[in-house]
Each structure stands twice: as C-alpha cells, then as structure tokens.
Amino acid sequence: MVRPILQVGDPQLHRPAEPVTDFEDAALQALIEDLIETCLAANGVGLAAPQVGVSRQILILASRPSLRYPSAPLMPPTAVLNPRILAQSADLVWDWEGCLSVPNQRGLVPRRRWVTVSYWDQIGRPQVSHWQDFLARVFQHEYDHLLGQVFLARHPERLLDEASYQREVLGQPLSPTAVPTGNGTPAIPD
Numbered sequence: 001m002v003r004p005i006l007q008v009g010d011p012q013l014h015r016p017a018e019p020v021t022d023f024e025d026a027a028l029q030a031l032i033e034d035l036i037e038t039c040l041a042a043n044g045v046g047l048a049a050p051q052v053g054v055s056r057q058i059l060i061l062a063s064r065p066s067l068r069y070p071s072a073p074l075m076p077p078t079a080v081l082n083p084r085i086l087a088q089s090a091d092l093v094w095d096w097e098g099c100l101s102v103p104n105q106r107g108l109v110p111r112r113r114w115v116t117v118s119y120w121d122q123i124g125r126p127q128v129s130h131w132q133d134f135l136a137r138v139f140q141h142e143y144d145h146l147l148g149q150v151f152l153a154r155h156p157e158r159l160l161d162e163a164s165y166q167r168e169v170l171g172q173p174l175s176p177t178a179v180p181t182g183n184g185t186p187a188i189p190d
Contacts (some may be wrong), residue, residue, distance in 0.1 A: 001034050003052040007101045010053075017050050017057045017146045021149045023124030028056075032122050035060045036077040044100050045072060046138040048145035051101050057082045059142035063135055068098065070170070072134050083119040083143060086128070088112040093133075096169055097141055097151050098162070103105045105164040107156025111124055111137045 006013055020028060031054060039047035039062050049058040062077040063069075069171035092110040099105070117139065121127050131139050141151055166172055 001037065003037070003038045005038065005042060005047075005051050005100045006053055008099075008152070010101075012053050012055070013050060013101055013145070013150055014148045015050070015055060015150045017055045019057050023081070023120065029122070031056070031091075032058065032060075036062065036079070039077065039100075042100050043068075045069060046142040047100065048142045050148070051144050052156070056148050057140075059083065059146060061131075061135065061138055061142070062179070063138060066181075067166075067172070068170075069134070075135070078092045079122040080117070080139070080142075081120040083117050083146070084141075085115050086118055087116040089114045093137075094157065095137060096165065097137065097156075097162075098165075099144075099151050101139070102150055102152060104161065104162045106160045106169070107151055107154070108158040109151055109154045109156050111140045117132060124189070161172050 003163050022028065031049065035047050035049060035052065035058065037055045038052060039060050043066060045063045047060045049056045059080045060077055061075065061080060063072045063075045065072050065074065089112045091113050093113050094108055094110050097109045113129065113136060115136045116128065118126065118128050144151065161170065
C-alpha cells in the first residue's frame with residue numbers, strides 16, 4: 001500500500017525513531033513492503049519510516065538511474081533496520097540532494113564519501129555493508145530521518161527549486177514526471 005509522505009513542518013519528522021524489537025511481527029513486514037512501494041511510487045531512491053509517520057528505525061535504499069539521478073547505481077530495494085554507523089570517511093563530499101518530504105527543493109549538502117554500517121535485514125539477520133559515493137549519500141540522508149532531521153538541517157550551501165536544478169545542474173529541461181510531490185503525484189511548477 002502506498003502511504004502518504006509527511007511534508008516538512010510536520011513535527012513527526014523531527015522526532016528520533018524507536019528501534020525495531022520484534023522482527024517476526026507481521027505488521028513490521030507489511031510496513032516494510034509499504035515503504036518499498038511508497039518509495040518506488042514516489043520515484044524516490046530512499047525512504048525512512050518516520051516519513052510516513054511511523055517512529056521506527058527502518059529505512060529503504062532503492063537506488064536506480066532516473067532523470068534526477070542519471071548516474072545512480074542500480075540496486076534492488078533494501079530494507080535497513082536499526083542501523084549503526086561503524087566507520088565513515090574523514091573527507092566530506094558536497095553534492096545535490098532532494099527529499100520526498102521537502103518537495104520541489106534541492107540542496108548542496110556535505111556528506112561522508114563512504115560509510116560502513118551494521119544493521120538488521122528485513123527478516124532479522126544481522127548485516128554489515130559498506131556503501132560509498134551515491135549509496136553512502138542516500139544512506140546518510142535516510143539515516144538523518146531516523147535521527148529526526150531533514151537535509152535542510154545540514155545547512156545546504158545552496159538551495160534550488162526542482163526546475164532550476166534540472167536546468168542549471170543537470171542541463172536539461174524540466175520533465176513533469178521528474179518532480180516528486182511526496183505523495184506520488186508529479187507536480188508541474190508554475
């Protein structure tokens with residue numbers, strides 16, 4: 001089921017999420033499936049449970065190339081539960097980010113180049129993954145949601161609306177399907 005995505009200003013987006021404790025709960029599995037479906041329907045590359053109003057430490061990584069991220073690597077949607085950063089690069093990389101909870105905005109944000117993360121997978125098995133570049137950025141962005149932050153809290157060096165980002169950064173005209181509204185419906189800027 002596609003769930004509504006909370007928008008910036010909703011106080012639920014600013015509360016730290018609670019850890020998952022029962023990996024065998026049928027409601028947990030349904031929530032994970034809803035998060036994946038919602039992320040894909042909104043043309044996102046990641047989504048965190050707090051963005052749909054659920055205070056649980058669950059995020060979805062669903063990287064794939066798109067108009068907004070033409071160089072993104074392809075990976076199957078992956079559920080990451082109760083993540084902890086074990087190691088991260090010392091160097092920061094500035095790049096553009098958007099957020100399904102902050103529609104029509106792109107920000108130039110610093111993130112660690114790579115992260116090594118421990119977490120539990122969808123069925124409760126412990127995992128350790130090393131992500132770098134785009135995948136590290138998506139993970140850190142979604143991890144911030146679990147801490148009660150949106151990317152605007154990272155004090156972007158520059159903010160652009162979606163049309164300006166498409167034109168100035170990607171060098172392409174705006175496609176109506178490239179602008180997520182957070183509810184899966186494309187928005188066409190004025």
